[in-house]
Amino acid sequence: MNIVILAAGMGKRMRSALPKVLHPLAGRPLLAHVIDTARTLSPTRLVVVVGHGAEKVREAVGAPDVQFAVQEQQLGTGHAVHQALPLLDSSVPTLVLYGDVPLTRASTLKRLLDAAGTERYGVLTVTVDDPTGYGRIVRDADGAVRKIVEQKDASEAERRITEINTGIVVSPTRTLEQWLASLKNDNAQGEFYLTDVVERAIEAGVEVVTAQPDAEWETLGVNSKVQLAELERINQRNVAYALLEAGVTLADPARIDVRGTLECGADVTIDVNCVFEGRVTLGDNVSIGPNCVIRDASIGAGTRVEAYTHIEGGTAGANVVLGPYARLRPGAVLGDEAHVGNFVEVKNAVMGRGSKANHLTYIGDSDIGARVNVGAGTITCNYDGANKHRTVIGDDVFIGSDTQLVAPVRVGRGVTIAAGTTVWKDVGEGELVLNEKRQVSKTDYIRPTKKKV
Ligand code: UD1
Numbered sequence: 001m002n003i004v005i006l007a008a009g010m011g012k013r014m015r016s017a018l019p020k021v022l023h024p025l026a027g028r029p030l031l032a033h034v035i036d037t038a039r040t041l042s043p044t045r046l047v048v049v050v051g052h053g054a055e056k057v058r059e060a061v062g063a064p065d066v067q068f069a070v071q072e073q074q075l076g077t078g079h080a081v082h083q084a085l086p087l088l089d090s091s092v093p094t095l096v097l098y099g100d101v102p103l104t105r106a107s108t109l110k111r112l113l114d115a116a117g118t119e120r121y122g123v124l125t126v127t128v129d130d131p132t133g134y135g136r137i138v139r140d141a142d143g144a145v146r147k148i149v150e151q152k153d154a155s156e157a158e159r160r161i162t163e164i165n166t167g168i169v170v171s172p173t174r175t176l177e178q179w180l181a182s183l184k185n186d187n188a189q190g191e192f193y194l195t196d197v198v199e200r201a202i203e204a205g206v207e208v209v210t211a212q213p214d215a216e217w218e219t220l221g222v223n224s225k226v227q228l229a230e231l232e233r234i235n236q237r238n239v240a241y242a243l244l245e246a247g248v249t250l251a252d253p254a255r256i257d258v259r260g261t262l263e264c265g266a267d268v269t270i271d272v273n274c275v276f277e278g279r280v281t282l283g284d285n286v287s288i289g290p291n292c293v294i295r296d297a298s299i300g301a302g303t304r305v306e307a308y309t310h311i312e313g314g315t316a317g318a319n320v321v322l323g324p325y326a327r328l329r330p331g332a333v334l335g336d337e338a339h340v341g342n343f344v345e346v347k348n349a350v351m352g353r354g355s356k357a358n359h360l361t362y363i364g365d366s367d368i369g370a371r372v373n374v375g376a377g378t379i380t381c382n383y384d385g386a387n388k389h390r391t392v393i394g395d396d397v398f399i400g401s402d403t404q405l406v407a408p409v410r411v412g413r414g415v416t417i418a419a420g421t422t423v424w425k426d427v428g429e430g431e432l433v434l435n436e437k438r439q440v441s442k443t444d445y446i447r448p449t450k451k452k453v
């Protein structure tokens, strides 16, 4: 089967410089969702019809299996499909999808494809409470589809019909070519309507069949930011319910956003207002506190992520404690039972099993062994203004509070670093390291007081 995705429209009502189909839903362009669904049907040809912002659209969703047809002027949905014809395999049917209708399920499309087979013309229709604006499905006394009439061309009686055209259709391709070529634009909008193909099919003696989606939201399109926000909520609710069905505990399914994929083990608990981006994996018994943002991360079994933790790429082992207010950046790798506490940032660094950095610390470009205690206020000075350097710390090191480690530097296993030390030379195994300094107390000091004016 061929799949044609219409994505040439400008989307004036979005009031944005970004082409409509590139507006993100769940963190990805609307069109990317449609292409993903299309791919699950294994089309032989996948063609996107672009027009407004064609270059941006190509850049955003370009892939080896996607071809683009350009519709220079938006002369209607029938005209749009016409532009794709040279790229199609005429021996198999063509399914038409819309780049701004992101949530149609593959199972619904399969139902339509099954109903149409290779010889029939299939239309995905849905009956709605308020059909305003949509094309209406006009049936005869026997219930057979006669035509589709657009809102603007419909009679009073036709406007009362509540079964509407979702726009998604499937057609034998060879005949579609002829039908599209014969379309006229003598209608209220002066456009070449894809919907008029139905009458051509009937004239040609081709049977027209319909199928319906399981849910109405599958056919909703995005024309405005309001509709985009509504679809985002529908999508997030669906994702949240799927997580609940899979056994994840959500404090509130209305207060989680997944912009990517979230895989959860058994007995995972997620508190309110968490955002998951990219690819996130949570092991068994992981608990996520409120207000966490977690992107591209793998979190091991039994790990506790406390409130306000921000992860932008990283791996945590089992039974780790993170946060509150911890930050992991790309390349952070925490061994089992590590603790990373409040206002601690870890970037491109490994912390071994059971190591702890509980307060106010920056660990960057470092290899930290097991059971290391990183005192409050410790900083790895990894950047010399031009290059990054590594800090290497052996097992069982005790780092006193307010220590600076000026990289490149190596600290042997079992070392004790006194509080307030600047370590700029390597330290041998088991040594105590400190900077010599004096504590001075003065008795004649008078603290300044504010002058009264
Ligand atoms: C269309 C259908 C209508 C249906 C509705 C469902 C026609 C004539 N009407 O109406 O029956 O109920 O969708 O939402 O088909 N597009 C192009 N090039 C064009 C025109 C449109 O690529 O020249 C694309 C748009 O970007 C959009 C889609 O086709 O993604 C639908 O176009 P739109 O103008 O929104 O169609 P409607 O008038 O809503």
Ligand code: CA
Pocket (backbone or CB within 6 Å): 189
């Ligand atoms: Ca239109």
